[in-house]
Amino acid sequence: MEIFHQLSGLVEQVSVDEAFIDVTDLPEPAEQIAHALQARVKLDTNLPCSIGAASNKLVAKIATDTGKNQSRTDGYPQAILCVPAGTERIFLSPLPVRAMWGVGPKMESILLGMGLRTIGDIANCSVDRLERRFGKSGVDLHQHALGIDNRPVTVSYEAKSISQEVTFARDTADLLFLRRTLHELAIKVGYRMRCEGLCARVIRLKLRFADFTTHTRQVLLQAPTDQDSVIAGEAEGLLMKLWQPERPVRLIGVGGANLVEHVHQLTLWESETQKERKLLIALDELREKYGKEAVQRADHIRKRHKEE
């Protein structure tokens, strides 16, 4: 990512190992930039990478995937594929619908059922038919099949939600264990929110049963929070709504959504919650210095011992 930033200020990081770079303002041709960038990444990190270049994000993304698939001969894919402006539709046309960004297994089978095999078939299909079948996203799908995508490269990134979840090695029907796990997850979520300076207005619980059915419950808070105890408490309340003693649980997760920036409350007296905030921040700092297990709350430990 550092290497990308040296190239252009307009870098949109999509995941740990993927990014869009807007090189519109650079004088060199895209192909030349791509080769230099790939060489640079290899030299500095010894990592292979694939690059797709096009006039918009959608086509660049598909170009990367396509190049990667084509070069899947031996070893790592190290592809470069450039799609010149004006040739987007021609490039996409022969590709299978599954190659379209946003088309997964479900949509693929629906499209095949409609007799649409390639992206070109989607492009030649009437917008009305696609809209009837897929709603608003059908209109987008048609545009994308034509190679049209107006989404800009977005530099700043704001998280929409923060969550933690665990899948158990064995399904469990142990409520005490679930509640304890919930607490541990809530602590991690709260920590991450405080690191980002964010508070959540919505607390969400996710539960997956042994048969893989997944349920979520959420609650809208009066006031946004970044506090472990509040997150844990709300999540526990939600757990009791979903919990069925006879249904073992495979996964449990906690998250915060509707995130807002943390603002300090202007009250005359420090409330209990503000005291707890200060305590939590102090604990966060200790954990950063001495590791995650360095500090634990005595009341939590006592509770645990009693339970055990």
Place this chain on the structure above:
DNA sequence: TCTGGGGTCCTAGGACCC
């Protein structure tokens, strides 16, 4: 791919208000 841990966006229905 019988399934890990994050995320995002969209849809549909219900409650509530004017």
Place this chain on the structure above:
DNA sequence: TCTGGGGTCCTAGGACCC
């Protein structure tokens, strides 16, 4: 008192992505 239409907010679930 009942009905209609439209808008917003909230909740739950599904599809998809890396």
